[in-house]
Amino acid sequence: GVIRGINSRNGWDRRWYETMRMPIIQNRYSNRKTVSIKFNKPLPKSLTTSLSLNTENFQPPGEKYAWEYLSSFVVDRSEAYLSNISNPSKSKKSCSRISVYLSWGNISSKQCYQYIKYHPKFDQNKRNFNGFLTRLKWRCHFMQKFEDECEYETRCINRGYELLERERNQEFITNWMRGKTGFPMIDASIRSVVASGWLNFRMRAMLVSFFCHHLDQDWRDGANFLAKQFLDYEPGIHFPQFQMQAGTTGINTIRIYNPVKQSQDHDKEGVFIKEWIPELESCPVDSIHEPWKYYSSTDFFQDIKPQLAYHKPIIDHKIGASNARKKIWGHRSNDLVKLEKQRILDKHTRSNKLRMKT
Ligand SMILES: Cc1cc2nc3c(=O)[nH]c(=O)nc-3n(C[C@H](O)[C@H](O)[C@H](O)COP(=O)(O)OP(=O)(O)OC[C@H]3O[C@@H](n4cnc5c(N)ncnc54)[C@H](O)[C@@H]3O)c2cc1C
Numbered sequence: 276g277v278i279r280g281i282n283s284r285n286g287w288d289r290r291w292y293e294t295m296r297m298p299i300i301q302n303r304y305s306n307r308k309t310v311s312i313k314f315n316k317p318l319p320k321s322l323t324t325s326l327s328l329n330t331e332n333f334q335p336p337g338e339k340y341a342w343e344y345l346s347s348f349v350v351d352r353s354e355a356y357l358s359n360i361s362n363p364s365k366s367k368k369s370c371s372r373i374s375v376y377l378s379w380g381n382i383s384s385k386q387c388y389q390y391i392k393y394h395p396k397f398d399q400n401k402r403n404f405n406g407f408l409t410r411l412k413w414r415c416h417f418m419q420k421f422e423d424e425c426e427y428e429t430r431c432i433n434r435g436y437e438l439l440e441r442e443r444n445q446e447f448i449t450n451w452m453r454g455k456t457g458f459p460m461i462d463a464s465i466r467s468v469v470a471s472g473w474l475n476f477r478m479r480a481m482l483v484s485f486f487c488h489h490l491d492q493d494w495r496d497g498a499n500f501l502a503k504q505f506l507d508y509e510p511g512i513h514f515p516q517f518q519m520q521a522g523t524t525g526i527n528t529i530r531i532y533n534p535v536k537q538s539q540d541h542d543k544e545g546v547f548i549k550e551w552i553p554e555l556e557s558c559p560v561d562s563i564h565e566p567w568k569y570y571s572s573t574d575f576f577q578d579i580k581p582q583l584a585y586h587k588p589i590i591d592h593k594i595g596a597s598n599a600r601k602k603i604w605g606h607r608s609n610d611l612v613k614l615e616k617q618r619i620l621d622k623h624t625r626s627n628k629l630r631m632k633t
Contacts, residue, residue: 276415332471341376366475374507418511433525435612457588460538463551472506483520489595494521554585
Protein backbone atom coordinates (compact mmCIF):
# COMPACT_ATOMS: atom_id res chain seq x y z
CA GLY A 276 0.00 0.00 0.00
CA VAL A 277 3.01 2.33 0.14
CA ILE A 278 4.09 3.73 -3.22
CA ARG A 279 7.60 4.78 -4.23
CA GLY A 280 8.28 8.20 -5.72
CA ILE A 281 4.87 9.88 -5.78
CA ASN A 282 4.49 13.67 -5.92
CA SER A 283 0.93 13.95 -4.72
CA ARG A 284 -1.55 11.98 -2.66
CA ASN A 285 -4.31 12.29 -5.26
CA GLY A 286 -5.71 8.84 -5.98
CA TRP A 287 -3.70 7.27 -3.15
CA ASP A 288 -6.72 5.94 -1.24
CA ARG A 289 -8.22 4.31 -4.34
CA ARG A 290 -4.92 2.61 -5.10
CA TRP A 291 -4.65 1.42 -1.52
CA TYR A 292 -8.01 -0.37 -1.72
CA GLU A 293 -7.11 -1.83 -5.12
CA THR A 294 -3.87 -3.21 -3.67
CA MET A 295 -5.59 -4.66 -0.60
CA ARG A 296 -8.07 -6.50 -2.82
CA MET A 297 -5.53 -7.97 -5.22
CA PRO A 298 -4.86 -11.72 -5.02
CA ILE A 299 -2.45 -12.74 -2.29
CA ILE A 300 0.93 -13.60 -3.78
CA GLN A 301 1.67 -17.26 -3.23
CA ASN A 302 5.29 -17.94 -2.46
CA ARG A 303 6.49 -20.90 -4.44
CA TYR A 304 9.75 -22.07 -3.05
CA SER A 305 11.20 -25.38 -2.18
CA ASN A 306 13.11 -26.03 0.99
CA ARG A 307 14.83 -29.09 -0.38
CA LYS A 308 18.17 -27.36 -0.46
CA THR A 309 19.28 -25.92 2.82
CA VAL A 310 22.19 -23.60 3.07
CA SER A 311 24.01 -23.46 6.36
CA ILE A 312 25.47 -20.16 7.37
CA LYS A 313 28.52 -20.09 9.56
CA PHE A 314 28.26 -17.16 11.90
CA ASN A 315 31.54 -16.72 13.69
CA LYS A 316 30.86 -13.47 15.43
CA PRO A 317 28.77 -13.98 18.56
CA LEU A 318 26.53 -11.12 19.66
CA PRO A 319 28.01 -8.92 22.39
CA LYS A 320 27.19 -10.14 25.90
CA SER A 321 25.40 -6.90 26.80
CA LEU A 322 23.04 -7.39 23.85
CA THR A 323 22.25 -11.05 24.55
CA THR A 324 21.58 -10.17 28.19
CA SER A 325 19.24 -7.31 27.35
CA LEU A 326 17.45 -9.45 24.76
CA SER A 327 16.85 -12.19 27.31
CA LEU A 328 15.24 -9.82 29.83
CA ASN A 329 11.45 -9.46 30.01
CA THR A 330 10.76 -11.99 27.29
CA GLU A 331 7.89 -13.55 29.22
CA ASN A 332 5.91 -10.32 28.69
CA PHE A 333 6.69 -10.12 24.97
CA GLN A 334 4.40 -11.43 22.24
CA PRO A 335 5.88 -14.63 20.80
CA PRO A 336 7.49 -14.17 17.38
CA GLY A 337 6.70 -15.71 14.00
CA GLU A 338 4.07 -16.25 11.31
CA LYS A 339 2.24 -18.98 13.24
CA TYR A 340 1.52 -16.56 16.09
CA ALA A 341 0.58 -13.78 13.67
CA TRP A 342 -2.30 -15.94 12.40
CA GLU A 343 -3.23 -17.05 15.91
CA TYR A 344 -3.50 -13.44 17.08
CA LEU A 345 -5.51 -12.42 14.01
CA SER A 346 -7.94 -15.31 14.22
CA SER A 347 -8.50 -15.00 17.99
CA PHE A 348 -9.16 -11.29 17.45
CA VAL A 349 -11.86 -12.05 14.89
CA VAL A 350 -13.40 -14.96 16.74
CA ASP A 351 -13.53 -13.71 20.31
CA ARG A 352 -11.45 -10.64 21.22
CA SER A 353 -12.93 -7.95 18.99
CA GLU A 354 -16.39 -7.55 20.58
CA ALA A 355 -15.28 -4.51 22.59
CA TYR A 356 -12.48 -3.39 20.24
CA LEU A 357 -13.54 0.23 19.79
CA SER A 358 -15.07 0.72 23.23
CA ASN A 359 -11.92 -0.48 25.02
CA ILE A 360 -9.34 0.94 22.64
CA SER A 361 -8.22 3.74 24.98
CA ASN A 362 -8.24 1.65 28.15
CA PRO A 363 -4.62 0.62 28.78
CA SER A 364 -5.53 -2.69 30.49
CA LYS A 365 -8.55 -3.87 28.53
CA SER A 366 -7.06 -2.93 25.15
CA LYS A 367 -4.29 -5.46 25.72
CA LYS A 368 -6.88 -8.12 25.03
CA SER A 369 -9.44 -6.37 22.86
CA CYS A 370 -7.01 -4.79 20.37
CA SER A 371 -5.73 -7.04 17.61
CA ARG A 372 -2.07 -6.87 18.77
CA ILE A 373 -1.15 -7.55 15.15
CA SER A 374 1.24 -4.56 14.92
CA VAL A 375 4.22 -6.60 16.07
CA TYR A 376 3.72 -9.17 13.30
CA LEU A 377 3.12 -6.52 10.65
CA SER A 378 6.28 -4.68 11.65
CA TRP A 379 8.40 -7.82 11.57
CA GLY A 380 6.94 -8.94 8.25
CA ASN A 381 5.30 -12.10 9.60
CA ILE A 382 2.02 -11.09 7.98
CA SER A 383 1.07 -8.38 5.47
CA SER A 384 -1.54 -5.63 5.56
CA LYS A 385 -3.17 -7.28 2.55
CA GLN A 386 -3.45 -10.64 4.34
CA CYS A 387 -5.02 -8.92 7.38
CA TYR A 388 -7.37 -6.88 5.20
CA GLN A 389 -8.68 -9.86 3.24
CA TYR A 390 -8.92 -12.16 6.26
CA ILE A 391 -11.14 -9.69 8.13
CA LYS A 392 -13.09 -8.21 5.23
CA TYR A 393 -14.14 -11.59 3.83
CA HIS A 394 -14.56 -13.39 7.16
CA PRO A 395 -17.99 -15.00 7.75
CA LYS A 396 -18.20 -13.05 11.05
CA PHE A 397 -17.64 -9.68 9.38
CA ASP A 398 -21.31 -8.67 9.20
CA GLN A 399 -21.96 -9.57 12.85
CA ASN A 400 -19.32 -7.16 14.12
CA LYS A 401 -19.07 -4.67 11.28
CA ARG A 402 -18.43 -1.53 13.30
CA ASN A 403 -15.41 -2.95 15.09
CA PHE A 404 -13.99 -4.62 12.00
CA ASN A 405 -14.36 -1.46 9.95
CA GLY A 406 -12.56 0.39 12.75
CA PHE A 407 -9.72 -2.11 12.43
CA LEU A 408 -9.58 -1.82 8.61
CA THR A 409 -9.48 1.98 8.84
CA ARG A 410 -6.45 1.72 11.11
CA LEU A 411 -4.74 -0.63 8.69
CA LYS A 412 -5.06 2.15 6.13
CA TRP A 413 -3.67 4.67 8.63
CA ARG A 414 -0.64 2.42 8.92
CA CYS A 415 0.14 2.82 5.22
CA HIS A 416 -0.89 6.48 5.26
CA PHE A 417 1.76 7.27 7.89
CA MET A 418 4.36 5.06 6.24
CA GLN A 419 3.71 6.89 2.97
CA LYS A 420 4.55 10.18 4.69
CA PHE A 421 7.84 8.71 5.84
CA GLU A 422 8.53 7.23 2.40
CA ASP A 423 8.01 10.67 0.86
CA GLU A 424 10.05 12.55 3.46
CA CYS A 425 12.25 10.43 5.70
CA GLU A 426 13.56 13.55 7.47
CA TYR A 427 10.64 12.90 9.83
CA GLU A 428 13.17 10.89 11.80
CA THR A 429 15.67 13.65 12.40
CA ARG A 430 14.18 17.13 12.16
CA CYS A 431 10.89 18.92 12.70
CA ILE A 432 8.90 18.20 9.57
CA ASN A 433 7.73 21.78 9.74
CA ARG A 434 11.13 23.48 9.71
CA GLY A 435 9.61 26.48 11.46
CA TYR A 436 9.45 24.45 14.68
CA GLU A 437 13.24 24.09 14.74
CA LEU A 438 13.23 27.75 15.79
CA LEU A 439 11.29 27.01 18.96
CA GLU A 440 13.78 26.92 21.81
CA ARG A 441 13.68 24.23 24.45
CA GLU A 442 15.92 23.94 27.46
CA ARG A 443 17.18 20.40 27.92
CA ASN A 444 16.44 19.09 31.41
CA GLN A 445 18.23 15.77 31.92
CA GLU A 446 16.48 15.15 35.22
CA PHE A 447 13.06 15.41 33.56
CA ILE A 448 14.16 13.13 30.74
CA THR A 449 15.55 10.49 33.10
CA ASN A 450 12.47 10.55 35.35
CA TRP A 451 10.19 10.13 32.34
CA MET A 452 12.25 7.24 30.97
CA ARG A 453 12.30 5.47 34.34
CA GLY A 454 8.61 5.94 35.07
CA LYS A 455 9.32 8.23 38.01
CA THR A 456 7.49 11.44 37.17
CA GLY A 457 5.04 11.15 40.07
CA PHE A 458 2.07 11.00 37.66
CA PRO A 459 0.68 7.48 38.03
CA MET A 460 -0.67 7.09 34.50
CA ILE A 461 2.55 8.34 32.91
CA ASP A 462 4.71 6.13 35.11
CA ALA A 463 2.54 3.03 34.67
CA SER A 464 2.55 3.50 30.88
CA ILE A 465 6.33 3.81 30.67
CA ARG A 466 6.96 0.88 33.00
CA SER A 467 4.46 -1.23 31.09
CA VAL A 468 5.96 -0.53 27.67
CA VAL A 469 9.50 -1.12 28.92
CA ALA A 470 8.46 -4.50 30.31
CA SER A 471 6.16 -5.70 27.54
CA GLY A 472 7.07 -3.78 24.36
CA TRP A 473 3.45 -2.77 23.71
CA LEU A 474 1.12 0.07 24.71
CA ASN A 475 -2.23 1.18 23.35
CA PHE A 476 -2.45 4.21 21.07
CA ARG A 477 -3.90 6.68 23.59
CA MET A 478 -1.21 6.08 26.18
CA ARG A 479 1.54 6.36 23.54
CA ALA A 480 0.08 9.72 22.53
CA MET A 481 -0.20 10.81 26.18
CA LEU A 482 3.46 9.93 26.86
CA VAL A 483 4.56 12.08 23.93
CA SER A 484 2.31 14.94 24.98
CA PHE A 485 3.67 14.89 28.53
CA PHE A 486 7.28 14.72 27.38
CA CYS A 487 7.08 17.43 24.72
CA HIS A 488 4.43 19.73 26.18
CA HIS A 489 4.35 19.46 29.97
CA LEU A 490 8.09 18.80 30.34
CA ASP A 491 8.96 20.96 27.32
CA GLN A 492 11.61 18.56 26.03
CA ASP A 493 12.85 18.02 22.48
CA TRP A 494 10.79 15.28 20.79
CA ARG A 495 13.92 13.52 19.48
CA ASP A 496 15.02 12.44 22.97
CA GLY A 497 11.67 10.81 23.64
CA ALA A 498 11.18 9.35 20.15
CA ASN A 499 14.44 7.42 20.10
CA PHE A 500 13.85 6.05 23.59
CA LEU A 501 10.33 4.79 22.79
CA ALA A 502 11.48 3.38 19.44
CA LYS A 503 13.78 1.07 21.39
CA GLN A 504 10.95 -0.10 23.65
CA PHE A 505 8.26 -0.87 21.06
CA LEU A 506 8.27 -4.45 19.87
CA ASP A 507 6.22 -3.18 16.91
CA TYR A 508 8.65 -0.35 16.13
CA GLU A 509 8.03 0.85 12.59
CA PRO A 510 9.80 4.13 11.75
CA GLY A 511 7.20 4.95 9.09
CA ILE A 512 4.50 5.15 11.76
CA HIS A 513 6.57 6.06 14.76
CA PHE A 514 8.18 9.32 13.65
CA PRO A 515 5.20 10.89 11.83
CA GLN A 516 2.95 9.95 14.78
CA PHE A 517 5.47 11.25 17.28
CA GLN A 518 5.77 14.59 15.50
CA MET A 519 2.01 14.86 15.14
CA GLN A 520 1.58 14.41 18.91
CA ALA A 521 4.54 16.71 19.62
CA GLY A 522 2.87 19.50 17.65
CA THR A 523 5.75 20.01 15.20
CA THR A 524 3.79 19.54 11.96
CA GLY A 525 1.89 22.83 12.03
CA ILE A 526 -1.06 21.15 10.31
CA ASN A 527 -2.63 19.12 13.13
CA THR A 528 -4.63 20.22 16.14
CA ILE A 529 -2.31 20.31 19.13
CA ARG A 530 -3.50 17.84 21.74
CA ILE A 531 -2.24 18.33 25.25
CA TYR A 532 -3.44 15.35 27.26
CA ASN A 533 -4.07 16.01 30.94
CA PRO A 534 -2.34 13.02 32.64
CA VAL A 535 -4.79 13.05 35.57
CA LYS A 536 -7.88 13.17 33.37
CA GLN A 537 -6.54 10.38 31.15
CA SER A 538 -6.15 8.22 34.19
CA GLN A 539 -9.62 9.07 35.56
CA ASP A 540 -11.24 8.46 32.16
CA HIS A 541 -9.43 5.32 31.08
CA ASP A 542 -8.34 3.59 34.29
CA LYS A 543 -11.08 4.62 36.68
CA GLU A 544 -10.45 1.82 39.18
CA GLY A 545 -6.67 2.15 38.94
CA VAL A 546 -6.24 -1.43 37.70
CA PHE A 547 -3.47 -0.55 35.25
CA ILE A 548 -1.77 1.80 37.71
CA LYS A 549 -1.72 -0.79 40.49
CA GLU A 550 -0.40 -3.42 38.10
CA TRP A 551 2.69 -1.34 37.26
CA ILE A 552 3.25 0.80 40.34
CA PRO A 553 3.62 -1.41 43.40
CA GLU A 554 4.37 1.70 45.48
CA LEU A 555 0.68 2.59 45.12
CA GLU A 556 -0.68 -0.82 46.02
CA SER A 557 -2.27 0.38 49.25
CA CYS A 558 -3.43 3.72 47.86
CA PRO A 559 -7.26 4.04 47.95
CA VAL A 560 -8.86 4.06 44.51
CA ASP A 561 -10.35 7.53 44.88
CA SER A 562 -6.83 8.94 45.40
CA ILE A 563 -4.96 6.82 42.88
CA HIS A 564 -5.07 9.44 40.12
CA GLU A 565 -3.60 12.21 42.28
CA PRO A 566 -1.83 10.47 45.18
CA TRP A 567 0.01 13.65 46.14
CA LYS A 568 -3.28 15.08 47.43
CA TYR A 569 -4.03 12.06 49.59
CA TYR A 570 -0.55 11.70 50.98
CA SER A 571 0.40 15.33 51.32
CA SER A 572 0.20 15.20 55.11
CA THR A 573 1.92 11.86 55.60
CA ASP A 574 5.45 10.59 55.15
CA PHE A 575 4.49 8.64 52.05
CA PHE A 576 6.81 10.58 49.82
CA GLN A 577 9.67 10.69 52.28
CA ASP A 578 12.67 8.49 51.87
CA ILE A 579 12.09 6.56 55.09
CA LYS A 580 11.45 3.38 53.12
CA PRO A 581 12.86 4.25 49.71
CA GLN A 582 11.64 1.02 48.12
CA LEU A 583 8.04 1.89 49.03
CA ALA A 584 8.13 5.60 48.34
CA TYR A 585 6.32 6.93 45.32
CA HIS A 586 7.66 10.09 43.75
CA LYS A 587 6.14 13.51 44.18
CA PRO A 588 5.07 15.03 40.86
CA ILE A 589 8.11 16.55 39.16
CA ILE A 590 6.04 19.47 37.82
CA ASP A 591 2.70 21.19 38.27
CA HIS A 592 0.94 19.71 35.25
CA LYS A 593 -1.57 22.56 34.91
CA ILE A 594 1.19 25.16 34.70
CA GLY A 595 3.14 22.92 32.30
CA ALA A 596 0.13 22.58 30.00
CA SER A 597 -0.68 26.26 30.07
CA ASN A 598 2.93 27.23 29.21
CA ALA A 599 3.01 24.71 26.37
CA ARG A 600 -0.28 25.96 24.95
CA LYS A 601 0.99 29.54 24.84
CA LYS A 602 4.37 28.53 23.42
CA ILE A 603 3.17 26.24 20.64
CA TRP A 604 0.05 28.11 19.56
CA GLY A 605 1.99 31.37 19.71
CA HIS A 606 4.57 29.96 17.33
CA ARG A 607 1.97 29.01 14.74
CA SER A 608 1.99 32.57 13.42
CA ASN A 609 5.73 32.39 12.64
CA ASP A 610 6.29 33.04 8.90
CA LEU A 611 8.34 29.91 8.29
CA VAL A 612 5.77 27.76 10.14
CA LYS A 613 3.04 29.13 7.87
CA LEU A 614 5.10 28.61 4.71
CA GLU A 615 5.96 25.06 5.71
CA LYS A 616 2.36 24.35 6.62
CA GLN A 617 1.28 24.85 3.02
CA ARG A 618 4.15 22.71 1.70
CA ILE A 619 3.21 19.87 4.07
CA LEU A 620 -0.48 20.09 3.18
CA ASP A 621 0.35 19.87 -0.54
CA LYS A 622 2.78 17.00 -0.15
CA HIS A 623 1.31 14.79 2.56
CA THR A 624 -2.44 15.22 2.68
CA ARG A 625 -5.53 14.72 0.57
CA SER A 626 -8.96 16.24 0.90
CA ASN A 627 -11.69 14.45 2.89
CA LYS A 628 -13.59 13.80 -0.34
CA LEU A 629 -10.73 11.68 -1.61
CA ARG A 630 -10.74 9.38 1.42
CA MET A 631 -12.99 6.60 0.21
CA LYS A 632 -14.77 4.31 2.62
CA THR A 633 -13.90 0.63 3.07
C1 LIG B 1 3.87 8.19 19.39
C2 LIG B 1 3.32 6.98 18.70
C3 LIG B 1 4.19 6.05 18.16
C4 LIG B 1 3.70 4.92 17.50
N1 LIG B 1 4.61 4.03 16.99
C5 LIG B 1 4.16 2.93 16.34
C6 LIG B 1 5.09 1.99 15.81
O1 LIG B 1 6.31 2.16 15.91
N2 LIG B 1 4.60 0.89 15.18
C7 LIG B 1 3.25 0.68 15.04
O2 LIG B 1 2.84 -0.36 14.48
N3 LIG B 1 2.35 1.57 15.52
C8 LIG B 1 2.75 2.67 16.17
N4 LIG B 1 1.84 3.57 16.68
C9 LIG B 1 0.40 3.42 16.35
C10 LIG B 1 -0.46 2.58 17.32
O3 LIG B 1 -0.29 2.99 18.65
C11 LIG B 1 -0.17 1.07 17.20
O4 LIG B 1 -0.20 0.69 15.84
C12 LIG B 1 -1.21 0.21 17.92
O5 LIG B 1 -1.29 0.58 19.27
C13 LIG B 1 -0.81 -1.26 17.78
O6 LIG B 1 -1.67 -2.12 18.46
P1 LIG B 1 -2.66 -3.10 17.69
O7 LIG B 1 -1.95 -3.87 16.64
O8 LIG B 1 -3.38 -3.89 18.71
O9 LIG B 1 -3.62 -2.05 16.99
P2 LIG B 1 -5.11 -2.16 16.42
O10 LIG B 1 -5.92 -1.09 17.08
O11 LIG B 1 -5.63 -3.54 16.50
O12 LIG B 1 -4.96 -1.67 14.89
C14 LIG B 1 -4.66 -2.56 13.82
C15 LIG B 1 -3.44 -2.07 13.07
O13 LIG B 1 -3.67 -0.78 12.51
C16 LIG B 1 -2.47 0.01 12.56
N5 LIG B 1 -2.70 1.18 13.41
C17 LIG B 1 -3.49 1.26 14.50
N6 LIG B 1 -3.49 2.50 15.00
C18 LIG B 1 -2.69 3.22 14.20
C19 LIG B 1 -2.30 4.60 14.19
N7 LIG B 1 -2.77 5.47 15.08
N8 LIG B 1 -1.46 5.02 13.22
C20 LIG B 1 -1.00 4.17 12.29
N9 LIG B 1 -1.34 2.86 12.24
C21 LIG B 1 -2.18 2.39 13.19
C22 LIG B 1 -1.39 -0.89 13.15
O14 LIG B 1 -0.68 -1.50 12.11
C23 LIG B 1 -2.20 -1.90 13.94
O15 LIG B 1 -1.52 -3.12 14.10
C24 LIG B 1 2.30 4.72 17.36
C25 LIG B 1 1.43 5.66 17.92
C26 LIG B 1 1.93 6.78 18.58
C27 LIG B 1 0.98 7.77 19.18
